[in-house]
Amino acid sequence: MSDDTTMNEDVVLDHVEVDGDVVPDNIITAHRPSWSSRETSEGAQELRRRDATEAQELGRETGAVLRLADGTVLDPTQIDIDRPDDETMILNMGPQHPSTHGVLRLMLELDGETVLRTKPIIGYLHTGMEKQAEALTYVQGCTNVTRMDYMSPLFNELVFSLAAESLLGVDIPERATWIRMLMCELNRMASHLVWMATNGMDMGSSSMMIYAFREREMVLSFFEKTTGLRMNTNYIRPGGVAADLPDGWEDDIAVICDTILERTYEYDDLLTGQPIFRERQEGVGNLTAEEALALSVTGPLLRSTGVPWDLRRSMPYLNYDQVDFDVIVGTYGDNFDRYAIRLNEIRESIRIVRQILDKMPKGDYRVQDPKVTPPPRGRIDESMESLIHHFKLFTEGFKVPEGETYVAVESPRGELGVYMVSDGSSKPFRMHVRGPSFVNLQSLPLLLRGGMMSDAVAVISSVDPVMGEVDR
Amino acid sequence: MSVTAIGALEGFATTTGADGTQSVFPDAASYHALIASLRASGFEMLADLCGVDYLGHPGRTLPEGIVPERFEVAVNLLSLSQKRRVRVRVQIAEASPSIDSIFDLYPGSEAMEREAFDLIGIRFNGHPDLTRILMPDDWEGHPLRKDYAIGRVPVQFKETPGPR
Numbered sequence: 001m002s003d004d005t006t007m008n009e010d011v012v013l014d015h016v017e018v019d020g021d022v023v024p025d026n027i028i029t030a031h032r033p034s035w036s037s038r039e040t041s042e043g044a045q046e047l048r049r050r051d052a053t054e055a056q057e058l059g060r061e062t063g064a065v066l067r068l069a070d071g072t073v074l075d076p077t078q079i080d081i082d083r084p085d086d087e088t089m090i091l092n093m094g095p096q097h098p099s100t101h102g103v104l105r106l107m108l109e110l111d112g113e114t115v116l117r118t119k120p121i122i123g124y125l126h127t128g129m130e131k132q133a134e135a136l137t138y139v140q141g142c143t144n145v146t147r148m149d150y151m152s153p154l155f156n157e158l159v160f161s162l163a164a165e166s167l168l169g170v171d172i173p174e175r176a177t178w179i180r181m182l183m184c185e186l187n188r189m190a191s192h193l194v195w196m197a198t199n200g201m202d203m204g205s206s207s208m209m210i211y212a213f214r215e216r217e218m219v220l221s222f223f224e225k226t227t228g229l230r231m232n233t234n235y236i237r238p239g240g241v242a243a244d245l246p247d248g249w250e251d252d253i254a255v256i257c258d259t260i261l262e263r264t265y266e267y268d269d270l271l272t273g274q275p276i277f278r279e280r281q282e283g284v285g286n287l288t289a290e291e292a293l294a295l296s297v298t299g300p301l302l303r304s305t306g307v308p309w310d311l312r313r314s315m316p317y318l319n320y321d322q323v324d325f326d327v328i329v330g331t332y333g334d335n336f337d338r339y340a341i342r343l344n345e346i347r348e349s350i351r352i353v354r355q356i357l358d359k360m361p362k363g364d365y366r367v368q369d370p371k372v373t374p375p376p377r378g379r380i381d382e383s384m385e386s387l388i389h390h391f392k393l394f395t396e397g398f399k400v401p402e403g404e405t406y407v408a409v410e411s412p413r414g415e416l417g418v419y420m421v422s423d424g425s426s427k428p429f430r431m432h433v434r435g436p437s438f439v440n441l442q443s444l445p446l447l448l449r450g451g452m453m454s455d456a457v458a459v460i461s462s463v464d465p466v467m468g469e470v471d472r
Numbered sequence: 473m474s475v476t477a478i479g480a481l482e483g484f485a486t487t488t489g490a491d492g493t494q495s496v497f498p499d500a501a502s503y504h505a506l507i508a509s510l511r512a513s514g515f516e517m518l519a520d521l522c523g524v525d526y527l528g529h530p531g532r533t534l535p536e537g538i539v540p541e542r543f544e545v546a547v548n549l550l551s552l553s554q555k556r557r558v559r560v561r562v563q564i565a566e567a568s569p570s571i572d573s574i575f576d577l578y579p580g581s582e583a584m585e586r587e588a589f590d591l592i593g594i595r596f597n598g599h600p601d602l603t604r605i606l607m608p609d610d611w612e613g614h615p616l617r618k619d620y621a622i623g624r625v626p627v628q629f630k631e632t633p634g635p636r
Binding site for chain 1: 489490491493495516517518519520522524525529532533546548550552555557559575578579580581582583584587591600601603604605606607608609610615616622
């Protein structure tokens with residue numbers, strides 16, 4: 001077929017190939033001109049017409065699989081879509097949509113304004129970071145993982161370092177542990193503040209956007225002062241942290257805590273009690289505890305259903321068993337609960353940070369093991385061994401004993417885990433990151449089902465996906 | 473923390489990882505049943521599922537009687553009520569890398585299994601929608617396999633002299 005004839009026939013149906021088998025003609029993903037299909041189609045990953053979708057998948061896209069009792073087989077006739085295919089519409093939302101917080105693409109089947117089926121399509125930000133990690137040493141690894149969840153970079157560094165340390169078997173000095181906790185709690189505040197800002201924006205309150213970003217700026221300035229960078233700090237490293245806290249850090253922290261705590265009460269005035277805001281949040285995007293557990297959902301989403309699961313409390317890491325804080329839980333599992341949880345977690349983080357301020361011990365900020373920690377700059381000029389260690393550490397890296405480990409921390413979005421396999425060399429043999437956003441996204445078909453199209457924006461926002469972590 | 477034995481693991485080879493978590497090694501045939509019995513014994517949540525390609529690392533430590541295969545699926549389960557984790561590691565032969573899906577037990581495995589299929593190329597039988605998830609649909613190969621060639625873009629400098 002020559003080009004001029006294809007251009008004139010306006011639509012050519014494209015066939016979907018599933019693993020080499022050509023799917024029969026009646027399975028059609030979309031009607032597209034042949035010249036445009038390759039550029040835009042995600043093929044089988046897209047939401048298909050209902051008659052072309054397997055029963056089990058249809059059940060998943062409508063959230064029906066989760067409403068079955070244990071051991072029941074899904075009956076296709078029980079899927080409660082009673083409208084014929086030609087009365088509904090498949091709408092594509094994203095990947096370029098301001099309310100999808102990045103490049104999330106949703107395909108929604110709508111009946112008028114009501115959402116029937118949802119399918120998130122991801123991968124637009126995939127940069128192969130897990131593959132990249134296999135080519136980087138443990139020393140370099142932190143610069144890679146810190147870019148995954150760019151709203152909370154320190155948590156990525158923390159979980160990577162903890163995994164490497166658990167394989168290495170090194171003990172971290174007390175001060176380094178407390179510095180890590182301090183920085184992570186500040187980061188949690190910053191991350192939740194961005195969420196408050198963008199959620200406010202999605203709800204139509206652009207003043208919230210300005211206010212929360214203003215507060216976050218204080219935290220980022222402190223990061224800049226301490227680590228040299230505002231984001232992607234590469235501050236927490238295997239063996240400790242990169243640098244000690246700057247002089248006068250106590251004063252900075254005190255100002256940050258006082259200011260932000262006071263401002264959270266202003267957010268209460270602005271949003272929490274505001275009737276329009278509550279109307280749009282309460283009873284929207286409901287989730288039950290059983291559904292959340294079945295879907296592996298963690299973080300504020302899980303806690304909003306009333307499950308008091310916070311790794312800092314339930315399976316303490318660092319020194320979280322030595323500080324006082326409350327685990328905030330919700331009751332209804334709706335958007336408003338998730339808003340309230342995040343707002344109150346900012347206050348709890350402030351509470352933790354203030355305790356760290358009192359408890360911060362003197363001592364070293366990184367482990368004094370020449371195989372893991374580079375020597376101080378001054379020593380390199382005097383000592384041949386230091387020079388050799390420095391050179392070896394930054395060219396070859398340190399060797400990590402063979403083994404495998406799974407370490408998880410409570411990031412602002414939920415359980416952030418790293419599964420790391422070492423073959424005894426200086427690079428991870430395999431590093432898999434369990435991103436909470438990636439897993440939490442699976443709850444969207446359930447949360448959006450039966451709701452209004454206009455609530456979709458509110459629900460996506462309350463799930464709080466960070467696409468850098470979803471796609472990695 | 474005192475560790476009580478998990479009844480469902482009886483009869484399976486186990487090891488303890490660097491993180492102190494028990495790993496259990498079922499074969500592909502008993503994998504689904506083991507996950508089901510672990511779920512019944514209080515592991516409410518699937519924390520993580522990922523595939524590992526062990527090409528080039530055949531000498532890894534495995535309990536006696538477990539034959540190392542090229543691929544492995546590592547499943548991390550979490551019990552909220554007992555506050556503990558357990559890891560299930562299944563060896564998967566290179567010839568036709570496939571295993572039962574645990575979607576019917578943990579619906580949250582959907583995206584994770586798709587990711588393992590997409591990046592490692594392990595098929596999950598019974599998965600409702602086994603398509604690529606991170607890579608484009610027409611991508612060839614599975615990038616996280618060890619024999620997947622990493623692309624290279626030659627570095628060019630602005631004032632570079634031409635080839636001699």
